[in-house]
Amino acid sequence: MKAENIPADWLNPTPGEAGQKLPKDVIRDMGRRLAARLGVQGLAAAAIGADSDSVTFLLLAAGSAEPDVLTLSLADAASQGRVVDRLSATASQLVRQSLDTTFIDVDGTPGAVVVRTNAGSGLAPGDVVTSAAGKPIASVADLRTALASQSPSATTLALDAKSAAGAVKKASSPVTTVVDTLSVRDPLVLPNRALLDLQAAMASAPGGVQKAAVAINLAVVQLRLGNWDDALATLKDVQATDGAGVSAGTIAYLNGLAFEGLGRAAEAQAAFTKAAASPTARLWFEGPLVAPLAVAKLQNRR
Numbered sequence: 001m002k003a004e005n006i007p008a009d010w011l012n013p014t015p016g017e018a019g020q021k022l023p024k025d026v027i028r029d030m031g032r033r034l035a036a037r038l039g040v041q042g043l044a045a046a047a048i049g050a051d052s053d054s055v056t057f058l059l060l061a062a063g064s065a066e067p068d069v070l071t072l073s074l075a076d077a078a079s080q081g082r083v084v085d086r087l088s089a090t091a092s093q094l095v096r097q098s099l100d101t102t103f104i105d106v107d108g109t110p111g112a113v114v115v116r117t118n119a120g121s122g123l124a125p126g127d128v129v130t131s132a133a134g135k136p137i138a139s140v141a142d143l144r145t146a147l148a149s150q151s152p153s154a155t156t157l158a159l160d161a162k163s164a165a166g167a168v169k170k171a172s173s174p175v176t177t178v179v180d181t182l183s184v185r186d187p188l189v190l191p192n193r194a195l196l197d198l199q200a201a202m203a204s205a206p207g208g209v210q211k212a213a214v215a216i217n218l219a220v221v222q223l224r225l226g227n228w229d230d231a232l233a234t235l236k237d238v239q240a241t242d243g244a245g246v247s248a249g250t251i252a253y254l255n256g257l258a259f260e261g262l263g264r265a266a267e268a269q270a271a272f273t274k275a276a277a278s279p280t281a282r283l284w285f286e287g288p289l290v291a292p293l294a295v296a297k298l299q300n301r302r
Helices: 023-038 077-086 138-149 191-204 207-226 229-234 248-262 266-276 289-298
Strands: 003-005 042-048 054-061 068-073 093-099 101-107 109-116 128-132 158-161 168-174 174-180
Touching: 003 109, 003 289, 023 042, 023 054, 054 191, 068 191, 093 138, 093 207, 101 138, 109 138, 128 138, 174 207, 207 229, 207 248, 229 248, 248 266, 248 289, 266 289
Parallel strands: 003 042
Antiparallel strands: 042 054, 054 068, 093 174, 101 109, 109 128, 128 158, 158 168
8 A cells, every 4th residue: 555654643533522533424535635635545644552662553545434453562573473464465366266066074974075066067965076186085175175276267177976875976067267255254354455456456357257356345345444335336337147156146235235334225125135035145155145144134124
């Protein structure tokens, strides 16, 4: 983040009554205008604590109203290391390879057990995958590793499996590229840093799944920062089909959160209703199902 040093208390000045803080939209507008005037991407502030060993850093991307706050102790190398790790962390991969099949580990059963699949996979529920691309598979983690090691251009993955009845079978399972939203759960990623990284990535994304992945993750970060209008604008043109994983149901749920944040109750209700009707959509690739989350939102609105 290209930044300018700004006094730490500028983010929450107290005009008028003591303790009164500026509304988020005012902070967002002030930050955006100040960054534009300085010709920078964001603003940085540092403040020394009462004990003189404590330092607090605030990072605010242009257009954000919620700064990233990092505190370190000058007397504690471990705390300094944690801050450096967070400052240098970048968003994880936004797309991944998928077999569009759900696997689980079962105690006492070496391999990856199939619980959900698609018609073209060559597998069936109850099958146990024992080999992928010629490498033995003892767990779901092994299968994920084998899949991740394939070339990005690979369209199939050779699998060996055993049926529930013990019959040996071979399958050539189609590999697809799908969207992930790792920024939702990555504790190292700083939202303001991610906002700038993803905005830059949007400008150069080639299109298709890659651009959709950047847009969805950008909207997720905007939601984390309370930038409801920006999230809606980012999601407006994202094309996604219904289905498992990060899909149309996920986008509907994210839209619902943005409408809810803006107090647009009817639109939030419609978006959550759509998400509740997407039984296999997830918040991220292998994250929680969106439908129960949407149902809970609908129940809370009654």
